[in-house]
Amino acid sequence: MVESMQSRSQRARQAVLDATADLVAEVGVERTTIDEIASRSGVAKTTIYRNFASKEVLVVEAVHACTYIPVVTDTGSLRDDLISCFSGTTKASYDGRLGDMMLSLMDAAQRDPELGRLVRAQTDQRRRFATTVIERAIARGDLPADVDVDLVVTLLAGPLIYTKLVRRQRVTDELVAAVVDTVLSRYGVAPPADGQTGTLSSKV
Amino acid sequence: MVESMQSRSQRARQAVLDATADLVAEVGVERTTIDEIASRSGVAKTTIYRNFASKEVLVVEAVHACTYIPVVTDTGSLRDDLISCFSGTTKASYDGRLGDMMLSLMDAAQRDPELGRLVRAQTDQRRRFATTVIERAIARGDLPADVDVDLVVTLLAGPLIYTKLVRRQRVTDELVAAVVDTVLSRYGVAPPADGQTGTLSSKV
DNA sequence: CCCGAACGCTACGGGACCGTATCGGCCAGG
DNA sequence: CCTGGCCGATACGGTCCCGTAGCGTTCGGG
Numbered sequence: 167m168v169e170s171m172q173s174r175s176q177r178a179r180q181a182v183l184d185a186t187a188d189l190v191a192e193v194g195v196e197r198t199t200i201d202e203i204a205s206r207s208g209v210a211k212t213t214i215y216r217n218f219a220s221k222e223v224l225v226v227e228a229v230h231a232c233t234y235i236p237v238v239t240d241t242g243s244l245r246d247d248l249i250s251c252f253s254g255t256t257k258a259s260y261d262g263r264l265g266d267m268m269l270s271l272m273d274a275a276q277r278d279p280e281l282g283r284l285v286r287a288q289t290d291q292r293r294r295f296a297t298t299v300i301e302r303a304i305a306r307g308d309l310p311a312d313v314d315v316d317l318v319v320t321l322l323a324g325p326l327i328y329t330k331l332v333r334r335q336r337v338t339d340e341l342v343a344a345v346v347d348t349v350l351s352r353y354g355v356a357p358p359a360d361g362q363t364g365t366l367s368s369k370v
Numbered sequence: 371m372v373e374s375m376q377s378r379s380q381r382a383r384q385a386v387l388d389a390t391a392d393l394v395a396e397v398g399v400e401r402t403t404i405d406e407i408a409s410r411s412g413v414a415k416t417t418i419y420r421n422f423a424s425k426e427v428l429v430v431e432a433v434h435a436c437t438y439i440p441v442v443t444d445t446g447s448l449r450d451d452l453i454s455c456f457s458g459t460t461k462a463s464y465d466g467r468l469g470d471m472m473l474s475l476m477d478a479a480q481r482d483p484e485l486g487r488l489v490r491a492q493t494d495q496r497r498r499f500a501t502t503v504i505e506r507a508i509a510r511g512d513l514p515a516d517v518d519v520d521l522v523v524t525l526l527a528g529p530l531i532y533t534k535l536v537r538r539q540r541v542t543d544e545l546v547a548a549v550v551d552t553v554l555s556r557y558g559v560a561p562p563a564d565g566q567t568g569t570l571s572s573k574v
Numbered sequence: 575c576c577c578g579a580a581c582g583c584t585a586c587g588g589g590a591c592c593g594t595a596t597c598g599g600c601c602a603g604g
Numbered sequence: 605c606c607t608g609g610c611c612g613a614t615a616c617g618g619t620c621c622c623g624t625a626g627c628g629t630t631c632g633g634g
Contacts, residue, residue, distance in 0.1 A: 175580075175581090178581080193481070194400065194477055194478075194480075194481070196398070196400035196401065197400065199620085199621060199622090200621080200622075200623090201620085201621065201622085202621095209581085209582085210581065210582045210583065211582095211583095211622095211623090212581075212582075212583085212623095212624085212625090213580080213581055213582075215623065215624080216580080216581085266480075269473070269476050269477040269480060270477045270480075272473050272477075272535070272536065273398055273473040273474045273476075273477040274398075276398075276470075276473060276474075277397065277398070289536060289537065314548075317545075317548055320529045320532065320533060320537075320545075321529050321548075321549065321552055323529075323532060324528035324529030324530070324531070324532035324533065325524045325525050325527075325528030325529065325532075326528070327528070327532050327536060328524065328527060328528035328529075328531050328532055329524060329528065331476070331535075331536075332476065332493060332531060332535075333493060333524075341521075341524075344518075344521055344525075345525065347556070348525055348552070348553060348556040349552060351555060351556045352551070352552040352555045352556065379610080379611090382611080403590080403591060403592090404591080404592075404593090405590085405591065405592085406591095412612095413611090413612085414611065414612045414613065415592095415593090415612095415613095416593095416594085416595095416611075416612070416613085417610085417611060417612075419593070419594080420610085420611085
């Protein structure tokens with residue numbers, strides 16, 4: 167009953183989730199087939215059907231297995247924390263395999279409730295990191311208390327995700343800084359004097 | 371050789387494009403099948419194959435057939451023109467059938483060059499409307515000449531498209547105004563004094 | 575050491591689409 | 605009127621994928 171007692175099951179399971187993530191990233195959710203997952207992972211199709219109820223469940227677990235959780239910094243500077251937060255989430259989450267999966271996941275989420283919940287959870291989770299940073303700034307008095315936090319998060323995340331998913335361009339540090347500075351300027355937080363778009367603190 | 375001499379061909383063609391758009395909006399590009407298009411449109415599968423080389427070509431033409439082109443206003447007020455522009459494109463383009471097609475199109479565009487060009491063209495076209503408005507404001511002196519127009523468009527369009535496609539929420543007039551005002555404040559253009567997010571001019 | 579549980583392999587029937595061929599019917603131009 | 609060209613309907617072989625069954629094998633705990 168203990169978790170660590172399984173060994174070859176566990177290895178097989180991981181191989182299946184890996185192959186699923188790879189396939190979804192390559193050909194999308196729809197074109198991902200159990201047969202292909204089986205042949206890539208080296209796990210028999212029978213075994214996959216024994217362990218996963220449906221392709222959707224499989225995809226959900228595969229996404230969870232490769233989701234990155236950023237470290238939310240607390241430097242005392244709202245601007246630096248936001249830049250760090252969005253550099254982290256955007257780079258680590260939307261680059262690499264998960265980035266290639268997102269569009270297909272969001273598309274499939276329109277029709278499958280299971281995947282719909284998954285995408286919503288992922289989106290909410292990402293937003294919560296930024297929300298935390300902003301609420302801390304409000305508590306410090308760096309932002310007015312009546313700021314619409316949800317709106318601010320949308321103003322910050324929107325251009326970055328749009329750049330990545332719709333325009334299919336790299337999200338550079340300069341873009342992140344420019345977005346953060348633009349939004350903060352509306353609330354009276356000025357960007358650093360040296361250079362218009364500022365430079366990212368080296369720890370990213 | 372004249373266009374108006376075809377009649378039943380023309381009707382059939384339109385029925386096929388309509389059915390294709392409906393299907394893509396409902397079930398996505400991948401699950402859209404020629405058989406189903408045939409049965410919905412009442413046009414024989416044979417005829418469809420005679421007139422369209424591939425499903426991708428068919429989808430491209432279907433999208434073109436239902437693309438809305440907004441009227442770019444020129445009121446002399448940058449703020450009003452931007453709000454009008456983005457209200458128009460976001461509402462008319464991303465609501466309705468085209469809105470339901472976009473995610474699936476963008477996903478499919480990752481793998482099919484034909485659809486990739488289509489999505490890119492659509493995106494560029496939308497951006498050009500905003501670009502026009504902004505460049506006119508620069509010419510008037512309402513904005514500094516060294517403004518990064520491309521960045522501004524991204525800052526404006528990003529939150530709206532993100533709200534629509536990723537969060538699956540309605541893009542309200544209030545959101546459009548809030549986004550425009552936030553971005554313009556960075557460049558010294560102040561929102562109207564009455565109310566924080568401003569009210570949309572009635573002509574939208 | 576040994577037995578049971580889980581796995582790998584192969585094979586199967588069924589279904590969905592594809593793209594094409596065949597043929598009969600209908601509409602338009604000459 | 606009548607003929608050529610386009611359309612509609614049907615049918616077909618082929619391919620891919622599904623989900624399950626049967627059976628031999630292998631690994632791990634007792």
